[in-house]
Amino acid sequence: xxxxxxxxxxxxxxxxxxxxxxxxxxxxxxxxxxxxxxxxxxxxxxxxxxxxxxxxxxxxxxxxxxxxxxxxxxxxxxxxxxxxxxxxxxxxxxxxxxxxxxxxxxxxxxxxxxxxxxx
Amino acid sequence: xxxxxxxxxxxxxxxxxxxxxxxxxxxxxxxxxxxxxxxxxxxxxxxxxxxxxxxxxxxxxxxxxxxxxxxxxxxxxxxxxxxxxxxxxxxxxxxxxxxxxxxxxxxxxxxxxxxxxxx
DNA sequence: ACAACATTTGGCGATTTTGCCAAACTACCA
DNA sequence: TGGTAGTTTGGCAAAATCGCCAAATGTTGT
Numbered sequence: 001x002x003x004x005x006x007x008x009x010x011x012x013x014x015x016x017x018x019x020x021x022x023x024x025x026x027x028x029x030x031x032x033x034x035x036x037x038x039x040x041x042x043x044x045x046x047x048x049x050x051x052x053x054x055x056x057x058x059x060x061x062x063x064x065x066x067x068x069x070x071x072x073x074x075x076x077x078x079x080x081x082x083x084x085x086x087x088x089x090x091x092x093x094x095x096x097x098x099x100x101x102x103x104x105x106x107x108x109x110x111x112x113x114x115x116x117x118x119x
Numbered sequence: 120x121x122x123x124x125x126x127x128x129x130x131x132x133x134x135x136x137x138x139x140x141x142x143x144x145x146x147x148x149x150x151x152x153x154x155x156x157x158x159x160x161x162x163x164x165x166x167x168x169x170x171x172x173x174x175x176x177x178x179x180x181x182x183x184x185x186x187x188x189x190x191x192x193x194x195x196x197x198x199x200x201x202x203x204x205x206x207x208x209x210x211x212x213x214x215x216x217x218x219x220x221x222x223x224x225x226x227x228x229x230x231x232x233x234x235x236x237x238x
Numbered sequence: 239a240c241a242a243c244a245t246t247t248g249g250c251g252a253t254t255t256t257g258c259c260a261a262a263c264t265a266c267c268a
Numbered sequence: 269t270g271g272t273a274g275t276t277t278g279g280c281a282a283a284a285t286c287g288c289c290a291a292a293t294g295t296t297g298t
Contacts, residue, residue: 009211010142010149016210017145021137022286023129030129039245052287054246064214073244073295083209090206091135092128095183141256158275171257173276192265192274 019063024048025056026088028077029065033085036069036078138182143167144175145207147196148184152204155188155197 020026024046031037031045043053057077060066065084069076079085139145143165150156150164162172176196179185184203188195198204 006146007142010146012214013145013207013210014140014142016214017136018140021133021140023126023133026132026136027125027129040243049288050245051247051289055287058246070295075245081212083212087206087209088132090202091132093200093202095131095135159273168258169275170259170277174257177276189265192272194275 016063016065019059019065020084020088022056024053025060028053028056028060029079029084029088032066032077032079033082036076038071038074038076040074042077135182135184138178138184139203139207141175143172144179147172147175147179148198148203148207151185151196151198152201155195157190157193157195159193161196 020029027046028042031042037045039050039054039057042057043050046053057066057068061068061077064080066077067080069078139148146165147161150161156164158169158173158176161176162169165172176185176187180187180196183199185196186199188197
């Protein structure tokens with residue numbers, strides 16, 4: 001963390017990870033891989049206050065994970081880069097491997113369903 | 120977020136992301152792609168209090184990102200799964216793409232050096 | 239212009255994270 | 269056994285995050 005550039009790179013990466021580091025936000029990202037959704041649709045899906053969801057969306061957008069698109073009075077959110085999901089699957093693999101090796105059972109009893117390439 | 124399993128998966132994923140969601144921890148992970156390092160070596164590299172670094176390491180270990188290995192009085196940390204770095208590069212790509220598209224310039228002026236496959 | 243819907247923003251208490259210091263603990267060595 | 273280097277843990281104050289409510293803003297249709 002000595003040099004400026006290192007610091008900047010670490011900050012930029014951490015910002016993205018931090019944005020994804022909340023269960024609701026992870027879930028939102030997953031939902032958006034299937035199709036674009038409005039704030040109210042997302043709100044219903046995640047079962048939280050609209051204002052809370054709006055703030056989560058703002059954090060994800062700020063981090064560059066999502067974009068929004070105004071359609072009438074609705075705001076439609078979508079993934080900037082669907083590759084983010086590949087990336088989440090990579091995490092899943094690591095989690096599952098961990099569980100198998102008994103190193104640390106992060107995910108007790110949960111089933112992770114992984115999509116095949118087609119979407 | 121309605122069903123138990125969805126919640127558990129989101130929690131597990133978020134835990135990993137959260138662990139990576141701090142500049143110092145991101146940097147530690149990057150250092151460990153090059154070679155395994157002891158707590159004191161890492162402490163010097165990141166320029167923070169030993170106790171702080173130790174706690175960061177504990178968080179990364181708890182999340183399943185790192186393992187440790189006691190060698191004498193030293194504790195050597197290493198990446199559980201080097202694939203985590205591919206995954207960080209994937210983030211970098213997204214960041215750079217963003218910057219290029221001007222959607223959100225997350226990383227003003229920083230140069231991200233990406234390793235080729237050989238390490 | 240008004241009402242109804244969709245979303246964002248401000249604010250606030252509650253909780254969590256962060257980073258330093260001091261103290262405890264462990265392993266090695268003289 | 270005492271000393272020292274390496275690491276972890278406890279504690280605490282400062283800072284950040286979270287989630288809800290209320291209020292403001294924007295949009296559509298009448």
